[in-house]
Amino acid sequence: MSKALILNGSPRGKKSSSASLAEYMKILFEAEGIESEIILILTQLNKGERIKEMVQKIKSADFVVLFAPLYDDCQPSIVIKTMEIIAEEKMNLSNKTFIPIINCGLPEPEQISEGVTPIYNQFAITVGFKWGGSLAIGGGEGIQGRFGKQLDEIGAFAKNAIEALNDIVQSLVSEIQYPNVEIILVPKIFYKWPLVNLMTSINTKSWKKMAEKKGEKVDAQPYLEE
Ligand SMILES: Cc1cc2nc3c(=O)[nH]c(=O)nc-3n(C[C@H](O)[C@H](O)[C@H](O)COP(=O)(O)O)c2cc1C
Structure with a gap:
């Protein structure tokens, strides 16, 4: 029986969008008869023993799926x-497929594809993993995994993520290479006038409020010529 190790690399741990995505993927793996386990990198790095345990689990996995923000x-x-x-560790990873599934807060998944995906790809090549493709999720903050919801309880917002996770599991099962895919969870209507202006204004106000709380002068214009 194939084994999948799902690494949750979010510093938010169990209360993360990564956790929500990872839990759903575990369900999909198990539906295909693939034994799977989720481990939290955050707690795994706490002690030397746990690090060894994580390395051991990687050694015995066929698929290593990393969820991270x-x-x-x-x-x-x-x-x-x-x-x-x-x-x-210099392990022999040539028979293990590595897939990074990365989510970001803002809607644009190209931040991931053009930034970290090449780094993960180079990492896989360097350590000897088989590259299994990747998934870049824009607007992942909205998954609200931190409120303890499963992906299929969130409704239409999670539809694209559910479809992509299904496709990844099916690619692994049928040994078909999954490509590097970008998805956006924020509905397209939010990119169009007037909602785009409204959302930008709400976001700007909220960023300013947060910055003010931290003691920043949000309307300062230090380079403005007199
Ligand atoms: C320190 C920090 C840096 C971040 N940088 C970005 C960024 O560059 N682009 C972006 O879209 N979101 C950024 N975010 C937002 C996270 O990617 C987003 O909240 C994500 O959904 C968190 O996923 P998680 O719940 O799985 O940890 C950042 C968040 C933090 C805390």
Whole structure:
């Protein structure tokens, strides 16, 4: 029986969009008779013993699926640490397929495809994983995994993610290469006038409020000529 190891690389741990996506993928794997397990990178890196345990689980998996958020056009540090651990172990990974499934807060998935996907790809090549394709999810913040909802309980918002996860599992089962795919969860109507203006204005107000709370002068214009 094939085994899938699902790594949740979100620093939010169980209360993350990555967790919600990972839980759903586990259900899909099990429906195909693929034994699967989710581990939280955050807690796994706590102790030397747990790191060894994670390495062991990678060694015995056929598919290694990484769920993680985009942080400042990069990987969260716990994911970078995990990539370093895998590289240092110098394991034989040639029979294991690696797939990164990355979500970001803003709607544009190209932030992921043009930023971290090539890094994950280079990582896979360097350590010897088989590249199984990738999924870039724009607007992942809206999945609201942190409120404990399963993907199929969120409604139409999660439709594209559900379809893509299904496609990935089917590609793995039928040994067909999955491509590098981008999806957007935010409905297209939000990109059109007048909603796009309304959303931009709401977002700007909310960013300003957050910055003000942290003591920033949000309307400062330090480079404005007198
Ligand atoms: C430190 C930090 C940096 C972030 N950088 C980006 C970014 O560059 N682009 C973006 O669209 N979202 C960014 N986000 C938003 C997260 O990618 C987004 O909230 C994501 O849905 C979190 O996924 P998770 O719940 O699986 O951790 C950032 C969030 C944090 C905390």
